[in-house]
Amino acid sequence: xxxxxxxxxxxxxxxxxxxxxxxxxxxxxxxxxxxxxxxxxxxxxxxxxxxxxxxxxxxxxxxxxxxxxxxxxxxxxxxxxxxxxxxxxxxxxxxxxxxxxxxxxxxxxxxxxxxxxxxxxxxxxxxxxxxxxxxxxxxxxxxxxxxxxxxxxxxxxxxxxxxxxxxxxxxxxxxxxxxxxxxxxxxxxxxxxxxxxxxxxxxxxxxxxxxxxxxxxxxxxxxxxxxxxxxxxxxxxxxxxxxxxxxxxxxxxxxxxxxxxxxxxxxxxxxxxxxxxxxxxxxxxxxxxxxxxxxxxxxxxxxxxxxxxxxxxxxxxxxxxxxxxxxxxxxxxxxxxxxxxxxxxx
Amino acid sequence: xxxxxxxxxxxxxxxxxxxxxxxxxxxxxxxxxxxxxxxxxxxxxxxxxxxxxxxxxxxxxxxxxxxxxxxxxxxxxxxxxxxxxxxxxxxxxxxxxxxxxxxxxxxxxxxxxxxxxxxxxxxxxxxxxxxxxxxxxxxxxxxxxxxxxxxxxxxxxxxxxxxxxxxxxxxxxxxxxxxxxxxxxxxxxxxxxxxxxxxxxxxxxxxxxxxxxxxxxxxxxxxxxxxxxxxxxxxxxxxxxxxxxxxxxxxxxxxxxxxxxxxxxxxxxxxxxxxxxxxxxxxxxxxxxxxxxxxxxxxxxxxxxxxxxxxxxxxxxxxxxxxxxxxxxxxxxxxxxxxxxxxxxx
Numbered sequence: 001x002x003x004x005x006x007x008x009x010x011x012x013x014x015x016x017x018x019x020x021x022x023x024x025x026x027x028x029x030x031x032x033x034x035x036x037x038x039x040x041x042x043x044x045x046x047x048x049x050x051x052x053x054x055x056x057x058x059x060x061x062x063x064x065x066x067x068x069x070x071x072x073x074x075x076x077x078x079x080x081x082x083x084x085x086x087x088x089x090x091x092x093x094x095x096x097x098x099x100x101x102x103x104x105x106x107x108x109x110x111x112x113x114x115x116x117x118x119x120x121x122x123x124x125x126x127x128x129x130x131x132x133x134x135x136x137x138x139x140x141x142x143x144x145x146x147x148x149x150x151x152x153x154x155x156x157x158x159x160x161x162x163x164x165x166x167x168x169x170x171x172x173x174x175x176x177x178x179x180x181x182x183x184x185x186x187x188x189x190x191x192x193x194x195x196x197x198x199x200x201x202x203x204x205x206x207x208x209x210x211x212x213x214x215x216x217x218x219x220x221x222x223x224x225x226x227x228x229x230x231x232x233x234x235x236x237x238x239x240x241x242x243x244x245x246x247x248x249x250x251x252x253x254x255x256x257x258x259x260x261x262x263x264x265x266x267x268x269x270x271x272x273x274x275x276x277x278x279x280x281x282x283x284x285x286x287x288x289x290x291x292x293x294x295x296x297x298x299x300x301x302x303x304x305x306x307x308x309x310x311x312x313x314x315x316x317x318x319x320x321x322x323x324x325x326x327x328x329x330x331x332x333x334x335x336x337x338x339x340x341x342x343x344x345x346x
Numbered sequence: 347x348x349x350x351x352x353x354x355x356x357x358x359x360x361x362x363x364x365x366x367x368x369x370x371x372x373x374x375x376x377x378x379x380x381x382x383x384x385x386x387x388x389x390x391x392x393x394x395x396x397x398x399x400x401x402x403x404x405x406x407x408x409x410x411x412x413x414x415x416x417x418x419x420x421x422x423x424x425x426x427x428x429x430x431x432x433x434x435x436x437x438x439x440x441x442x443x444x445x446x447x448x449x450x451x452x453x454x455x456x457x458x459x460x461x462x463x464x465x466x467x468x469x470x471x472x473x474x475x476x477x478x479x480x481x482x483x484x485x486x487x488x489x490x491x492x493x494x495x496x497x498x499x500x501x502x503x504x505x506x507x508x509x510x511x512x513x514x515x516x517x518x519x520x521x522x523x524x525x526x527x528x529x530x531x532x533x534x535x536x537x538x539x540x541x542x543x544x545x546x547x548x549x550x551x552x553x554x555x556x557x558x559x560x561x562x563x564x565x566x567x568x569x570x571x572x573x574x575x576x577x578x579x580x581x582x583x584x585x586x587x588x589x590x591x592x593x594x595x596x597x598x599x600x601x602x603x604x605x606x607x608x609x610x611x612x613x614x615x616x617x618x619x620x621x622x623x624x625x626x627x628x629x630x631x632x633x634x635x636x637x638x639x640x641x642x643x644x645x646x647x648x649x650x651x652x653x654x655x656x657x658x659x660x661x662x663x664x665x666x667x668x669x670x671x672x673x674x675x676x677x678x679x680x681x682x683x684x685x686x687x688x689x690x691x692x
Contacts, residue, residue: 029407029643036405036505038531059382061375061646062409062418065425072408079411083505155654159382159429163668183666184657185384274620274638292620293654297375300407301647308501308639311530320529322509 002081003042003088005108012116016042018310019104019120021092021257024049025296026287027126028076029303035083037311038321042086042118044106046254049073050128050288051296053147055227059156060297072296090116092257095123102282104257121282122310125270126303127254128288133247134169134194134219141221148227150245154178155295157246158185164243165190167232169219171249172197178248179212187211190240192232194219215240255289266291275309276302284310348427349388349434351454358462362388364656365450365466367438367603370395371642372633373472374422375649381429383657384667388432388464390452392600395419396474396634397642399493401573405502406643418642436462438603441469448628450603467628468656471616472649473600474634479593480515480540480565487567491575496568496591500524501641503592504531510589511536513578515565517595518543524594525558533557536586538578540565561586601635612637621655622648630656 018034020027023045034041051057054069063072081087090106093115101119108114131152133142142150151157158181165188170176176191176199183189191207193199195218207214217234224230231241253268263278264271269292270278270285278285286302288294364380366373369391380387397403400415409418427433436452439461447465454460477498479488488496497503504527511534516522522537522545529535537553539545541564553560563580570576577587599614609624610617615638616624616631624631632648634640 025407032405032407038505038508059378059650060408061371061378061422061425061649062406062413064421065428067408075410076407079407082411159384162384181661184661184668185666186668187666293651295647295650297643297650298647301641301644303407304405304641304643305639315527315530320531320533322530322532 001084001086003086005114008088008108008116012118014040014119015101016040016086016118016120017314018042018122018124018307019044019102019118020124020126021095021104022046022049022126022128022254022287022289023073023077023087024126024128024287024299025051025072025076026128026299026303027124028073028080029300030124030126030284030286030307031080031085031087031303032076032083033304033307034310035080035085037307039307039311039314040086042088042120043080044088044090044092044104044118046091046127047089050130050294051299054156054296055147057296058160059295069296092127094259095257095261097261097280121314123283124303124306124310125255125258125278125283125285125289126287126299127257129251129253129294131247131251132171132249134192134249136219136221138221144227145222145224145229145245146247148229149243150222150229150247152247153294154181154246154248155293158182161185161244161246164188165241167192167240167242167245169194169245169247169249170197173199173203175248175250176203178246180206180210182246183210183212189213190215190242192219195235213240251288253289258283274305276306277309347430347432349432351460354434354454354462358464360386360465361447362386362432362464362466363660364388364468364470364653365390365448365464366470366472367441367450368392368395368472368474368600368633368635369419369423369433370472370474370633370645371397371418371422372474372645372649373470374419374426375646376470376472376630376632376653377426377431377433377649378422378429379650379653380656381426381431383653385653385657385660386432388434388466389426390434390436390438390450390464392437392473393435396476396640397645400502400642401493403642404506405641415642438473440605441603441607443607443626467660469629470649470652470656471601471604471624471629471631471635472633472645473603475597475599475640477593477597478517478595480538480595482565482567484567490573491568491570491591492593494573494575495589496575496593498593499640500527500592500594501639504528507531507590507592510534511587513538513586513588513591515540515591515593515595516543519545519549521594521596522549524592526552526556528592529556529558535559536561536588538565541581559586597634599635604629620651622652623655 017039020043051069058065090108094105096103162185168179168191190213220233284306287299363385366389397415404411436454440451442449508531514525514537536559566579630652633645
């Protein structure tokens, strides 16, 4: 159920089987699987997952290629709530490992926030990342085009940029490397530093070899209308005409709440095993936050994997959980999971 | 485009970048990603993927939980064809590794079949598995309920069976082990051997401890109507009433066409790395055929991973592929892929 400030008290006394931080594709998919495994779940979402900003998901099997990311999230949340999962809008500030449980401190509400502590046996970090965008004086001008024809993901949208005049907006020399992969799709590439960093002669030489242009002046504003960017105006007043753009400025990782827990990271991403377990036995990571590709369908699969492993863990320690309690609840304690069987039956 | 017998000749001379064996969830998702990477793709499908038989997909993020599996396949095929991928109805009989390419022999048509050889640089094995079903004299009686409330996947449908009277239909003692996992969802379990194998005293003891029933007579027929199974009639004429059932009889692996290629298997499943590459550098395996969980959303993610790795391979060796050929096609040859960059931009 959707939790409200007024109805929080009872839930905050419950120990959930799993608390999921983040209600994006990975978190919702995990929630759906967890509830179907009869595990009590609380998803805490701060709002506006990365996929929320995607105007069209072009590569998600089963959905028409013009489906907005937010439609997937809306359907997923509805699905999760229909399975009686708990969902709270809030911001997870801190997680404390208490041994058998986690204590999760949540800020609720923007104005006059209140704070509440929830407890769970397992934690799924599904809080994702958000792309850094070019810093202009008027950020609304960036928001007008980002997620439309000003893309943030080459794998998702390289196809949309084929043979078009594409701008690449970087935040460092290494971030501009993506231009050479974009070269798979289009030869018409202009790179922008926004006046924020220097470029080595070695890169200049490679750009020259590829016939790519380099613009080092600060960007004044994006031009266009109806969310279709048509070019960039730079500091000297001149205009670079473009058909599309790719922002490559790195990402902010939403993982501050894990700062007091010792976990293995690789370049900001959580390292996990095949079932998405982190280096902590009761913490899983799914979606963009973990090492791997940032794709909605992969995030959805990540959630399924983490939920299934948590179910296996809990089932091995508990035995059963149907509402009738007639049978011996320890019956599975000594059962070794047979991997062939699991495969055949799953 | 949908290939027809009459229009095959030109396609069979082309060398595809990737030939995908199987047009289920994994193969279609791979095809969508591949075409969006501007890689030429041929999907060869024999028809009736495992998910085709699923009346309701209850756990696929983004789709209402009553979506039939065949709707996902239909939408996926339409999506793939809209990206100009080639699709052929046929049965892959044999794959020969020619070094740079694979030669793939395909039988086309059921009556008076013709044979055609297609070539590709990479191969994706997405041909999946199909569940063995109880062998009754009248198989139509089994088909009437399988995929409705006679399930084949505990992970998918355990939730649907909660607190219900469930039959478990096995083909060996070890296949009956799934009953103890089903015990998580319901205590009302009856196991059926269909008179096909013996059961040890050790298992009898464990069944007794759990209050599970064991029926060792052959099954005459399933009872029910409108695809809802309500019980089983056994050889002595008596009836066991049930609300639902779980078939656990193992699977047939659709991988005969790979018999001449040396690949690493584990209990019938192909062993792959994180990007779904098998032990052969140009063969990938996705979906139910590979080691891992058999879930539609995981199959879809598998396809995305394999397609992306193949794109990386080909991009590294070729440089670019946009239709304009103005630039130096070797520009990427010496570029080392930077994993951080790939992450930030993907």
